[in-house]
Amino acid sequence: MKKRIGLIGCGNLGYPLAYYIERLGFDELYVHDLDPEKAAGLKQKMEETCPLLQVKDHLDVDGLDVIVLSLSGPQTTAFVTDPRNHGLFRGRPVFVSLGRPNYDDPAAHEVLDHYLVENGVSLLFGFGLEPGLVEVLMHDLASTHQGEVVKLSAVCGGVPLRPNPPLNYDLLFxxxxxxLNRSALFKMDDRLGSCKRFDMKEAAFVEGVGALEVYHDGLSPYLLSTPCVQQIPGVKQQTARWPGFFDCMRVLLSLGLLDEQARLDGGSTASAQTHAILRQNGKLARNRPDISFVEVCAQLESGKQEKVSIVSTFDERTQLTGMAQLTSFMAAWAARRVMDRPQSCRPGLILGHEFFDKSETGALLDAFRVHVNCTVRISP
Known part of the structure; x- marks a missing residue:
């Protein structure tokens, strides 16, 4: 039987997702976007680069095995709770989403899970780089060394290979x-704390990348509540950038130059004007060659350190950024594993660290080595 997959959202990650979907052995791809031109453009590009994959720019009722959602968290929730979209599957509905689960409202998270269970729908939620791959690797190290870890930390990010001062940052998505100066969780001395995203920075060194600045960002409260992580006194998850970016962001934010609400003469926002100027003067480019990465470290009571990292660089052959590779492969691989192991996909809301057990995480790392332009390091 042919393996048939849907892709909802054909923006920046449309082609990378479709590319890995073809690499992982799907036979038919059905693409959809609110902008029909994006879906048609992706169909044409895939027909040119991957002629063996049948691509259709529409969705068939009762035809799909799994759907990948390249959507935000709120868009994902809206899509999977619309009963009309449940009829797209020839079996039980299974969605894999890149969107961020609701970290700020656990009650809404539980309501969504209850709805999915009642309606026999599976949602693999947060299956990109962050959230997704980061939490999988953090949970894997914590469970492997359960009871021995005193500090668990992760850094991830995407930085330009040729940084352009003063931001030293390129747009990848x-x-x-x-x-967004949202609140970020961390755990220190066995106590939970939080700070604003751009409140504090630290220095860090990532092997294969270099000296970076990191700041708290995106630690999942659901990961923190798992037994193997809950007992660890210190846990943090941070985003990494080249030095200079953090201070620039603090200045722009403090001056109100990234305000999305206040309207200026002519109707545009301060943020829109600032971004237009940065693009016009060449200080903010997009999709240039990058180096993207995740590094997770567990400090053990014995003093030993366990570490796993994946570093991906811009691929000249496919023209895919390292960030696009890391993010899209995670979702495509999960969709393929749903096909191979349908019993692993219960109805309800499934997070990355819940889907990947020890053996599945090992298979995921092996798959990255085979299919992605990256380096996987495991130490000691």
């Missing part, structure tokens, strides 16, 4: 700087 979307059209805007990641300026």
């Amino acid at each position: 979307g059209e805007h700087l990641p300026s």
Whole structure:
């Protein structure tokens, strides 16, 4: 029987996702976007680069095995709770989403899970780089060394191979700087704490990348509540950038230059004007060659350190950024594993660290080595 997959959202990650979907052995791909031109453009590009994959720019009722959602968290929730979309599958509905689960409202998270269970729908939620791969690797180290870990930390990010001062940053997703100064969790001395995203920075060194600045960002409360992580006194997850980016963001934010609400003369926002100027003067480019990475470290009571990292660089052959490779392969691989192991996909909301056990994480790392332009390091 042919393996048939749907892809909802054909923006920046449309082609990388479709590329890995073909590499992983799917036979038919059905693409859809609110902008029909994006879906048609992706169909044409795939027909040119991957002629063996049958691509259709529409969705067939009762035809799909799994659907990948290249959507935000709120968009994902809206899509999977619309009963009309459940009829797209020839079996039980299974969605794999890149979107961020709701970290700020656990009650809404539980309501979504209850709805999915009641309606026999599976949602693999947060299956990109962060959230996704980061939490999988953190949980794997914590469970492997359960009871021995005193500090668990992760850094991830994407930086330009040729940084351009003063931002030293390129756009890899979307059209805007990641300026939302949201609250970020961390755990120190066995106590939970939080800070704003751009409150504090630290220095870090990532092997294969270099000296970086890191700041708290995106630690999952659901990962923190798992037994093997809950007992660890210190846990943090941080985003990494080239030095200079953090201070620039603090200045732009403090001056109100990234305000998305206040309207200026002519109707545009301060943020829109700032981004237009940065693009016009060449200080903010997009999709240039990058180096993207995740590094997770577990400090043990014995003093030993266990570490795993994946570093991916811009692929000249496919023209895929390292960030696109790391993010899209995670979702495509999960979709393929759903096909191979349908019993692993219960109805309800499934996070990355819940889907990948020890053996599955090992298979995931092996798959990265085979299919992605990256280096996987495991120490000691």
